[in-house]
Amino acid sequence: MNVYLLQVINGVGIGMLYFLLAVGLSIIFGLLRFVNFAHGAFYLLGAYFCYQALQWGLSFWLALIVCPIVVAALAWIAEKVLLSRIYEKAHEFHILVTVGLALVVQELVIIIWGPLGDNVAVPEVLDGVVMWGNFIYPKYRLFLIGFTAVFAAVLWWLLEGTRLGSAVRAGSESSEMVSLLGINVFRVFSLAFALGAGTAALAGVLAAPVRGVEPFMGIEALGIAFVVVVIGGMGSFAGALVGGLVIGIVQSLMSTIWPEGARLMIYVAMAAVLLMRPHGLLGRG
Amino acid sequence: MLVRYRFWLLAAAVTLILPVTLSSGTLATEVLVYALAVLGCNLLLGYTGLLSFGQGIFFGLGSYTLGIMLTRTALPMPIAIVASILLGAVIAAVVGSFAIRQKGTYFVMLTLACAQMFYFFAYTATDWTGGDNGLLDIPRKSLTLGGKTLIPLETPWQFYTFVAVVFLIVFAALLRVAESVFGRTLLAIRDNETRAAAIGYHVKTFKLVAFAISGAVTALAGALHALMTGIAPLSNIEYHTSEMILVMTVIGGTGNLFASVLGAAFYVLAADWLSTLWPRWLLLLGLLLIAVSLFMHRGLWGVGESLWYRITGKRSDGDANGKLDTQGDAT
Amino acid sequence: MSNASNVLIEATGIVKRYGKFTALHGVDLRVAPRTVHSVIGPNGAGKTTLFHMLTGTVPVSGGRIVFDGHDVTTEADYRRVQRGIARSFQVTALFQNLSVRENLRLAALGVTPRRALSCWRKAEGPRACASVVDDVLTRLALTRHANTAAGALSHGQQRRLEVGMALAARPKAIFLDEPTSGMGIDDLDDMKQLIRGLRDDHTVVLIEHNMNIVMDISDTITVMQQGRVLVEGKPDAIRADDRVRAAYLGNMITGGRA
Numbered sequence: 001m002n003v004y005l006l007q008v009i010n011g012v013g014i015g016m017l018y019f020l021l022a023v024g025l026s027i028i029f030g031l032l033r034f035v036n037f038a039h040g041a042f043y044l045l046g047a048y049f050c051y052q053a054l055q056w057g058l059s060f061w062l063a064l065i066v067c068p069i070v071v072a073a074l075a076w077i078a079e080k081v082l083l084s085r086i087y088e089k090a091h092e093f094h095i096l097v098t099v100g101l102a103l104v105v106q107e108l109v110i111i112i113w114g115p116l117g118d119n120v121a122v123p124e125v126l127d128g129v130v131m132w133g134n135f136i137y138p139k140y141r142l143f144l145i146g147f148t149a150v151f152a153a154v155l156w157w158l159l160e161g162t163r164l165g166s167a168v169r170a171g172s173e174s175s176e177m178v179s180l181l182g183i184n185v186f187r188v189f190s191l192a193f194a195l196g197a198g199t200a201a202l203a204g205v206l207a208a209p210v211r212g213v214e215p216f217m218g219i220e221a222l223g224i225a226f227v228v229v230v231i232g233g234m235g236s237f238a239g240a241l242v243g244g245l246v247i248g249i250v251q252s253l254m255s256t257i258w259p260e261g262a263r264l265m266i267y268v269a270m271a272a273v274l275l276m277r278p279h280g281l282l283g284r285g
Numbered sequence: 286m287l288v289r290y291r292f293w294l295l296a297a298a299v300t301l302i303l304p305v306t307l308s309s310g311t312l313a314t315e316v317l318v319y320a321l322a323v324l325g326c327n328l329l330l331g332y333t334g335l336l337s338f339g340q341g342i343f344f345g346l347g348s349y350t351l352g353i354m355l356t357r358t359a360l361p362m363p364i365a366i367v368a369s370i371l372l373g374a375v376i377a378a379v380v381g382s383f384a385i386r387q388k389g390t391y392f393v394m395l396t397l398a399c400a401q402m403f404y405f406f407a408y409t410a411t412d413w414t415g416g417d418n419g420l421l422d423i424p425r426k427s428l429t430l431g432g433k434t435l436i437p438l439e440t441p442w443q444f445y446t447f448v449a450v451v452f453l454i455v456f457a458a459l460l461r462v463a464e465s466v467f468g469r470t471l472l473a474i475r476d477n478e479t480r481a482a483a484i485g486y487h488v489k490t491f492k493l494v495a496f497a498i499s500g501a502v503t504a505l506a507g508a509l510h511a512l513m514t515g516i517a518p519l520s521n522i523e524y525h526t527s528e529m530i531l532v533m534t535v536i537g538g539t540g541n542l543f544a545s546v547l548g549a550a551f552y553v554l555a556a557d558w559l560s561t562l563w564p565r566w567l568l569l570l571g572l573l574l575i576a577v578s579l580f581m582h583r584g585l586w587g588v589g590e591s592l593w594y595r596i597t598g599k600r601s602d603g604d605a606n607g608k609l610d611t612q613g614d615a616t
Numbered sequence: 617m618s619n620a621s622n623v624l625i626e627a628t629g630i631v632k633r634y635g636k637f638t639a640l641h642g643v644d645l646r647v648a649p650r651t652v653h654s655v656i657g658p659n660g661a662g663k664t665t666l667f668h669m670l671t672g673t674v675p676v677s678g679g680r681i682v683f684d685g686h687d688v689t690t691e692a693d694y695r696r697v698q699r700g701i702a703r704s705f706q707v708t709a710l711f712q713n714l715s716v717r718e719n720l721r722l723a724a725l726g727v728t729p730r731r732a733l734s735c736w737r738k739a740e741g742p743r744a745c746a747s748v749v750d751d752v753l754t755r756l757a758l759t760r761h762a763n764t765a766a767g768a769l770s771h772g773q774q775r776r777l778e779v780g781m782a783l784a785a786r787p788k789a790i791f792l793d794e795p796t797s798g799m800g801i802d803d804l805d806d807m808k809q810l811i812r813g814l815r816d817d818h819t820v821v822l823i824e825h826n827m828n829i830v831m832d833i834s835d836t837i838t839v840m841q842q843g844r845v846l847v848e849g850k851p852d853a854i855r856a857d858d859r860v861r862a863a864y865l866g867n868m869i870t871g872g873r874a
Contacts, residue, residue: 035390085579091390092336096535096578099528103571111565219524223401226394234391260409267402271383274395278386466725466739470732473722476711483673483709484781485697485726494733 006137007252013141015248016148017210020203021221022228023155023240024196030235034087034094036193038078039200040222041105045071046201047208047217048109051120060123060209068201075197079190087189102218110215117214144206151202152241159237200225227270233283242281292543296456299546300449310441311513312557317445317452318509320549323533324459324542325503330531331539332468333495334475339380339396340530342403343373343500345522347507352420352517353413362428362512369508370501377500378493385492388478400527407522419518423511438512448509455502459542462498471495503530532570536577538584547585624649624684624789624819630669631678632662639665641843642679647789647836652811652820654830657840658863663823664706664793666840670821671703671791672696684788697726700788704778704795706823712767716758716777717749719766723784724748748784755810756780772803779810789819796826808833831855839863 025039046067053063078101086093126140200221211217224247232243247266254262273281303313322344329335347369354365384395407414414420425444428436437443462468474481474488482488511517520526529552537548552570559566577584625647632640640662647653655663668674670681672693681689683699691699702723711719724745725732731743753759756776761769766777775795782790796807808829814820815833824830830837830851837854839846841863847854854860 029390033390035394082575082579091393092330093578093582095336095390095393096531097575099531100571100574100578103528103574104568107565107568107571111568223398223524226398227401230391230394230398261405264402264405264409267398267405270398271402274383274386462735464738465735466732466737466743467735469718469739470722473711473714473718476713477709479673480705480709480711480781481722482692482694483671483697483703483705484723484785485694486722486729486732487694490733494735498735 003256004253007256008249009137009145010141011249011252012245013144013248014252015245016145016152017203017207017244018224018228018248019152019241019244020148020199020206021225022232022244023152023237024199025225026229026232026235026237026240027159027192027199028196029229034091035098035226036196037095037098037222038102038105039098039196039225040218040220041102042071042075042197042200043204043207043221044109044215044218045074045105046204047120047213048113048204049201050205050208051113051118051213054120064202064205067205068198071201072194072198076190076194079193083193084186084189102222106215106218113213113215115215117212117217119212120208122209140209144210148206155199156237224266227266229280231270231273231280233280236280236282239280239282246281292541293453293457293460295543296546297453299550300453304442304445310443310445312553314441314445314448314509314513316550316553317448318506318513319530319533319553320546321452321455321506321509322503322530323537323545323549324456325499325501325506326530326534327537327539327542327545328459328463328471328495328499328502330534331541332463332471332475333492334478335385335492335495336393336531337384337396337499338393338524338527338531339384339400339403340499340503341522341524341527342380342400343377343503344507344510344526344530345403345407345517345519346376347373347504347509348511348517348521349407349414349420349507350504351508351511352423355423356420362426366505366508369504373504373507374497374501377503378497380500381493381496382489385489385496397524397527400522400524404519404522404524407519414517414519417519419516419520420511421516423515423517425512425515444513448513451505451509455505456542456546459498459502463542467491467494532574536573536584538586540583540586544584544586547589551585622648625670625821626682627666627670627679628681629679630666630676630681632665632669632674633677639843640669643840643843643845645670645838645845647819647821649788649819650815651835652815652822652833653836653838654822654824654834655838655840656824656827656830657846660842661840662843663840665843667703667791667793667821667823671701673703694726694729697785697787698729701791702782702785702787702789703791704782704793706793706797708771708774708778710766710774710777710781713765715763716766716769717753717762719777720749720752720780720784721745723781724752724786727785745784748786752780752784755783755813757806772799772806775799775803776807776810779807783814787818789821790814791821793823794825795822796824796829804829 021043025036028034028036028039049067049070050060050063053067054060082097082101083094086097122140126143128139129136130139130142228240228243228247231246232239232241247269250269251262251266254265300317303316307313322340325343326337326340329337350369350372351365354360354368355362380396380399384392384399387395408416425438427434427438436447438447470481470486470491474486474491478488507521510521533548533552534545535548536551537546538544555570556566559569581588583590623646625645627643627645630640630643630645631638643662643666645666655666657663665674669676672688672691672695676689679689680687683696683701686699688696688699711722721739721744725743737743750759753762756779758773758777758780761773766774769777775797779792779795782792792811795811796804799807804826811820811822811829812833822830822834834851836848837851838848839854839860846859846863847857849857
């Protein structure tokens with residue numbers, strides 16, 4: 001099978017994961033106007049909770065549903081306890097508080113699970129490859145693409161088609177207007193924050209069988225989420241999708257052409273996009 | 286007269302106290318080395334209002350430059366240090382010119398992304414940086430002239446003396462910069478960038494110069510760090526370094542330059558002490574960072590100042606709302 | 617560099633688009649030197665947007681602006697300060713944490729910003745701009761508060777300082793965006809005197825809702841509505857114009873002397 005085609009498909013898979021990572025960040029920024037530097041920590045928790053669930057003998061499918069919800073709940077609490085105090089303060093504070101939070105989470109993960117990391121088994125039904133004439137491809141990765149595509153569609157529907165979604169989108173334009181309309185703005189904020197965190201955690205759960213778990217995966221995830229959002233455009237759902245796919249495919253192709261430079265190329269691509277289009281490919285100002 | 290130079294005198298006091306209270310020359314040097322890095326970060330954060338997650342870039346760059354020059358060329362150490370400083374200034378200006386196209390959180394994200402880029406670059410360019418292993422066996426020889434030893438640098442405490450002198454000189458220079466008309470303009474930019482532009486200042490230029498100075502000082506810190514440890518590891522350019530420099534800056538306080546020394550001293554000494562007690566002491570640091578961001582905006586300096594006012598019975602100036610500390614000493 | 621003597625500011629066909637929304641549909645404006653030229657109109661008329669275009673705070677989408685014989689259309693605001701354009705803002709935009717004196721010093725030095733790049737020299741001597749600052753402080757009647765933080769001033773004092781920030785640049789043209797906004801009766805008189813006093817040394821372009829002041833002070837009034845110029849003329853003509861009455865729904869512009 002053509003190796004470049006293979007890498008493009010791999011890239012789509014990774015790209016969908018990156019999209020999941022980035023879309024939560026984009027939503028949170030779009031609504032709350034701050035960048036959550038603990039976003040990688042939610043991804044980390046999602047992956048480790050999944051790992052732990054599997055250690056306890058629970059099914060992957062259960063973990064897939066429960067772990068993101070648990071992380072979303074934790075994020076909700078964090079928002080209520082910590083973040084709601086500082087919304088009206090300057091952006092430096094938001095960033096620093098979430099950096100502190102990320103550090104605490106990372107250390108807790110190391111305390112509980114140790115510093116070394118581990119592999120996570122692919123669920124049995126998805127183990128192995130699919131063979132379709134000339135086309136051979138790991139089942140799990142196909143599942144990844146399919147599942148995230150469906151989830152993306154659901155998320156899109158949630159944001160575009162429901163009242164909550166409209167409130168989130170309106171809130172990103174003007175939170176005062178939203179509250180004047182009688183919607184509890186703070187509840188919307190909390191929900192959006194939890195949703196963003198849950199999406200990151202979902203990405204973590206899905207990523208775990210592919211790359212295992214280790215305590216510093218949160219930092220790398222944060223960097224990638226930033227790059228995707230910067231490339232795709234802040235606050236844009238479609239931007240997160242486009243950005244994620246671009247980055248995923250670039251990284252995959254690079255891993256064939258120049259493996260050591262694959263991750264570097266992500267950031268170089270970001271620099272290139274920014275030089276040409278400062279607000280990202282699909283971003284508004 | 287004492288009041289005018291109080292910050293420098295406090296810094297000098299610190300350089301004298303460290304040898305008396307610590308038994309390790311390397312640890313004392315580490316305090317001053319990171320103090321330099323924090324000063325560089327504070328110039329951006331406390332004075333220009335720029336939260337940079339990229340300070341590790343310049344720190345690592347300083348280490349690598351010095352390491353490469355001392356292991357691959359026969360150039361003397363002072364030249365290597367100067368080269369590190371210059372390269373730090375140039376790269377900082379380049380990174381800055383890229384990042385300041387955006388404002389606010391977007392700017393912060395860009396600095397982080399740039400930091401990651403440089404990290405992966407360093408990871409990949411193994412011929413230059415040694416990749417994962419870093420540069421090893423960086424020599425530290427005493428400065429000699431015609432066979433006679435000018436400045437001994439063999440023992441940790443000898444090296445500490447050298448670093449202390451360099452530190453005090455740089456600290457004095459930075460104080461001068463902070464109090465200069467340039468420094469005052471930075472404060473204005475931090476306070477209200479739109480207004481600064483509206484009254485005639487080309488804000489980008491000022492930010493770039495601030496970046497260059499910050500990069501120069503941070504690279505100097507990195508170079509001294511490499512001399513101190515004999516290695517230029519990949520970790521110097523990693524996210525964690527950028528993060529920790531920022532943490533030190535915020536915990537110390539952003540209101541004045543001496544607070545940066547406090548922040549560095551606190552972190553380095555706490556790390557040294559706590560890491561033997563509990564390897565996961567960073568958890569406490571994270572909690573402290575949250576606490577400082579929520580409740581103690583003026584950092585350790587602010588806490589100290591409040592205590593001092595309470596003891597001496599004077600009233601303190603209040604906290605500026607929402608901003609990370611005021612330049613409480615504008616004359 | 618023609619007819620620099622009877623037109624200081626010449627703006628032709630100014631268009632401004634924000635995405636799909638057009639804020640200015642092609643505005644022409646001619647301001648004669650040493651006059652007070654007011655721009656009035658209902659909310660949303662584009663007055664502040666026009667100011668942004670003229671002062672360079674925001675770039676134009678189309679049109680040309682000639683100031684004192686120079687085409688400044690593409691120059692940003694910090695460059696136009698050196699040409700002799702200075703402005704105040706509708707929403708107070710001072711350096712809240714800095715003293716009044718420092719605010720004014722920065723504004724005064726902003727005309728020669730390269731001096732501010734010195735990392736070595738302090739803000740003393742020529743960089744303290746003491747004579748300009750003291751002069752402006754006197755005009756603003758804020759000398760007593762010179763060392764107070766700008767954020768600690770009363771609203772009226774802050775609005776005066778806003779004007780002062782423009783004054784300190786010793787500009788040829790001074791743009792005041794609703795200088796009296798939010799002011800109480802007592803402060804209003806002071807502000808009116810202040811603005812009146814400006815016309816001796818400067819060309820004043822003024823956005824105001826307070827019709828007393830507008831009718832009393834202005835040499836020329838431009839009325840805007842929905843991104844276009846509705847009518848332009850002397851105060852009496854504007855007062856009597858039916859279109860203007862209709863635009864304002866009748867009741868705001870009959871102010872007389874105060």
